[in-house]
Amino acid sequence: MLRFFLRLLSLAVLTMAVMAATLDVIQSVASSEPVFTPLAVTWSAASPESLAFVADTIMNRLHPKLWDPVALWLLSQPASVVLLGVSLLLWMAGYRRHRPAGRFTA
Incomplete structure (x- = not known):
């Protein structure tokens, strides 16, 4: 299943x-x-609340260093x-x- x-x-x-x-x-x-539209632009156009929620979760609940180099690089890709x-x-x-x-x- x-x-x-x-x-x-x-x-x-x-x-x-x-x-x-x-x-x-x-x-x-x-x-x-x-x-090439970046993922951040596409995601914020579709659901800005979920993008803010994921950013808040990564920064506060996981590790803040995951947001800056990893997540921002991923969000800048097509x-x-x-x-x-x-x-x-x-x-x-x-x-x-x-x-x-x-x-x-x-």
Whole structure:
């Protein structure tokens, strides 16, 4: 059941990544130059409350040094690339390797 949930979540994140990439392509064609929207801009446009909540949680409950170099670097990366990476990690966590010869082989 957990593997199914992880694969379903991976599909949802992959869909968001494709949507973010599509918006970047549309903006790039319209402006005749490459446009890559950072994750922070996309996230704050979609849900600024959750971005503030995550920032507060990392700074106060985890470690403040995680916010400055790690989270700010991640938030400055293109949204489509970060979401593709998250989708890949979720898919890998939910992946089940099939046994080639059967159940009782060594």
